[in-house]
Amino acid sequence: MPTDPRDAMRAWFLGPRAENAELLERLVVESLRDHVFWRRNYHPEDGFAIREMDKRQQGYEETVATLTQELMGLLAELKRDVPFFSGRYKGHMIGEQTIASQIGYFATMLYNPNNIAIEISPVTTRLELEVAGQLARMIGYDPSRSWGHLTSGGTIANFEALWLARGVRYLAVAAAGAAGELGLDLPVRLPGGTTAPIAELALWELLNVTNQDTLDLWERLWQSAPRPEVQRALTNHSLAAIGYQEYSRRLALDYGDPLPAGVALVAATAHYSWEKIVRALGIGSNQLVHLPLDQFYRMDPDALWERVSALARRRQPILALVSVCGTTEESAVDRLDQVLQVRARAERELGATFHVHSDACYGGYAAAVTRRADGTRRTAAEIRESVGTDWPSEDWVRAVEALSQADSVTVDPHKMGYVPYAAGAILVRDGRTRHLVATDPPYLSPAEGPAPDTERFLGRYILEGSKPGAAAAAVWLSHKVIPLDERGYGYLIERTVAGAHRFHSALAGADLAPFRAVMLPVPDINIVCYLLCHPSLTTLRAVNEFNERVYARMSLTRSDGRPEYIITRTRLRSPAYDGAIDPILAALAVGSVDEWKASGPEGLVVLRSTIMDPFLAAPPPAPDHVRGFLGALRRACTEVLGAGGAAAGLLS
Numbered sequence: 291m292p293t294d295p296r297d298a299m300r301a302w303f304l305g306p307r308a309e310n311a312e313l314l315e316r317l318v319v320e321s322l323r324d325h326v327f328w329r330r331n332y333h334p335e336d337g338f339a340i341r342e343m344d345k346r347q348q349g350y351e352e353t354v355a356t357l358t359q360e361l362m363g364l365l366a367e368l369k370r371d372v373p374f375f376s377g378r379y380k381g382h383m384i385g386e387q388t389i390a391s392q393i394g395y396f397a398t399m400l401y402n403p404n405n406i407a408i409e410i411s412p413v414t415t416r417l418e419l420e421v422a423g424q425l426a427r428m429i430g431y432d433p434s435r436s437w438g439h440l441t442s443g444g445t446i447a448n449f450e451a452l453w454l455a456r457g458v459r460y461l462a463v464a465a466a467g468a469a470g471e472l473g474l475d476l477p478v479r480l481p482g483g484t485t486a487p488i489a490e491l492a493l494w495e496l497l498n499v500t501n502q503d504t505l506d507l508w509e510r511l512w513q514s515a516p517r518p519e520v521q522r523a524l525t526n527h528s529l530a531a532i533g534y535q536e537y538s539r540r541l542a543l544d545y546g547d548p549l550p551a552g553v554a555l556v557a558a559t560a561h562y563s564w565e566k567i568v569r570a571l572g573i574g575s576n577q578l579v580h581l582p583l584d585q586f587y588r589m590d591p592d593a594l595w596e597r598v599s600a601l602a603r604r605r606q607p608i609l610a611l612v613s614v615c616g617t618t619e620e621s622a623v624d625r626l627d628q629v630l631q632v633r634a635r636a637e638r639e640l641g642a643t644f645h646v647h648s649d650a651c652y653g654g655y656a657a658a659v660t661r662r663a664d665g666t667r668r669t670a671a672e673i674r675e676s677v678g679t680d681w682p683s684e685d686w687v688r689a690v691e692a693l694s695q696a697d698s699v700t701v702d703p704h705k706m707g708y709v710p711y712a713a714g715a716i717l718v719r720d721g722r723t724r725h726l727v728a729t730d731p732p733y734l735s736p737a738e739g740p741a742p743d744t745e746r747f748l749g750r751y752i753l754e755g756s757k758p759g760a761a762a763a764a765v766w767l768s769h770k771v772i773p774l775d776e777r778g779y780g781y782l783i784e785r786t787v788a789g790a791h792r793f794h795s796a797l798a799g800a801d802l803a804p805f806r807a808v809m810l811p812v813p814d815i816n817i818v819c820y821l822l823c824h825p826s827l828t829t830l831r832a833v834n835e836f837n838e839r840v841y842a843r844m845s846l847t848r849s850d851g852r853p854e855y856i857i858t859r860t861r862l863r864s865p866a867y868d869g870a871i872d873p874i875l876a877a878l879a880v881g882s883v884d885e886w887k888a889s890g891p892e893g894l895v896v897l898r899s900t901i902m903d904p905f906l907a908a909p910p911p912a913p914d915h916v917r918g919f920l921g922a923l924r925r926a927c928t929e930v931l932g933a934g935g936a937a938a939g940l941l942s
């Protein structure tokens with residue numbers, strides 16, 4: 291009989307009261323002992339560096355005493371850390387870790403492999419590539435064509451995505467220069483479907499060859515001349531070698547066509563890491579264009595089309611478009627299917643194309659919800675029946691299924707994979723892309739031999755260098771125990787969505803009189819946003835101050851460090867949130883859109899609760915953390931107004 295995920299889930303985590311402590315302890319001891327046996331049996335003839343008599347020396351004993359004492363100190367300190375495991379934690383996008391990932395990390399950490407190269411991680415580099423294949427299959431990529439690897443997190447994964455995207459976008463330009471130098475005549479397919487010789491293409495056309503056609507062209511170039519010559523010629527014309535400053539000057543000279551700077555389009559909800567990334571890549575934050583949102587915090591596809599058309603009219607290249615699957619603040623899922631339709635239309639009607647990236651760092655694991663155990667897709671109706679709510683919509687399923695068509699996707703195991711830090715991941719649909727950023731240090735290249743395994747030398751293709759094999763083992767073991775489909779992660783995430791819906795409707799319907807909760811829309815995944823008001827709060831500033839103080843009482847910033855429940859907060863600012871603000875301000879009945887716009891960075895303070903606790907959906911026999919939260923929230927509100935709110939100028 292197949293395992294029932296409702297039962298299995300009770301064995302996935304240590305538990306809020308460490309209910310599975312015996313299990314974890316047994317596995318920790320097992321892993322440690324097994325490692326000890328390994329050391330003892332590794333060249334047993336080697337003798338001992340530390341003898342029993344050494345352990346009786348004063349210096350030895352003092353060191354052990356110091357270690358023990360300091361560890362006790364550290365353990366005591368850690369009690370002030372954040373109780374992510376508890377149903378009382380409803381803050382940032384972090385929850386419990388799976389036992390599988392904890393034990394996978396612990397066991398492997400003792401061996402300390404470095405996944406930069408297979409030579410120093412013969413086991414875990416393989417696991418890392420397996421994990422990438424599992425994630426690729428989950429989102430719908432063909433693992434035999436795609437490629438991916440783990441990173442230290444979403445920021446680095448996103449960085450690599452734009453790094454690769456830019457490499458592809460400028461590749462046809464480098465190929466044109468190289469072909470000219472080598473005297474080659476290569477045909478290139480343009481987005482409209484016509485084909486033209488590469489030497490006849492204008493700069494704008496070269497910058498608008500689809501990813502697939504660009505990589506095909508590149509392969510043909512390699513086949514048309516001896517490899518060292520192609521390598522040299524490509525390097526002579528590549529942005530990576532020449533650098534932005536000189537490159538722009540040269541292109542203007544060579545093509546007599548100084549095109550405006552290439553831009554990266556991102557959803558207005560984009561994570562702040564994108565700002566860092568365009569700065570670091572030399573693209574410049576002026577070239578980071580934020581696109582408007584709709585009322586559900588999703589990128590507005592009509593606004594996207596308008597922007598793409600305007601850019602094409604100005605012949606301004608688009609390096610990449612970043613859509614989000616699970617926004618940081620609201621867990622909104624952009625309509626990626628519609629975004630891709632916009633690109634297809636741009637190719638047909640404007641002769642313009644761009645790399646489509648999905649930042650699914652938070653929401654990527656939700657793709658497991660759409661998978662049956664045999665890997666086929668579940669319908670929206672099937673999922674709704676299993677969750678017991680009207681979620682998800684057909685549109686949601688279409689948007690998540692469209693991940694399979696994005697050129698690259700980032701998805702973080704250390705977020706909804708419930709795996710310890712540091713574990714992000716990047717996946718590219720066309721694995722050939724990785725060669726565009728390859729670098730070969732002589733000391734790490736695999737030895738020449740009958741079958742040099744260059745594909746397993748990760749350091750060659752990635753931004754980071756040394757990286758923990760333990761992180762790869764943690765993700766790998768977690769995926770083994772909790773499959774990436776309806777039996778595992780799919781079920782787990784469904785429960786969190788059901789929990790978020792329960793939390794949302796309880797808060798929306800709660801009698802908090804004299805206070806009132808104003809809700810942002812029911813989330814696409816599991817982050818619930820809301821704000822509190824009171825009849826005496828008649829300006830946006832007063833509402834903000836009030837919510838800020840409620841947050842301060844319900845977070846670890848609280849002076850006694852002991853909040854009953856832990857939440858977080860964010861600010862909705864203009865112009866990013868212009869498309870979504872109307873209904874919130876209308877429900878709040880305080881202030882106007884113009885006032886909000888004029889408030890600049892002050893914006894509107896919104897309280898935010900990420901529901902990663904899978905046990906919240908159905909009240910367990912233990913405390914019901916929805917009811918408990920409502921009580922704590924009301925107490926916090928009362929304390930704020932009763933604790934000198936008026937005197938402090940809070941009431942206007």
Ligand SMILES: Cc1ncc(COP(=O)(O)O)c(C=O)c1O
Nearest residue numbers: 443444445561563618649651652
């Ligand atoms: C949508 C999204 N992308 C990227 C990131 C960056 O991830 P990390 O903090 O792992 O670098 C985050 C982090 O919250 C995120 O929510």
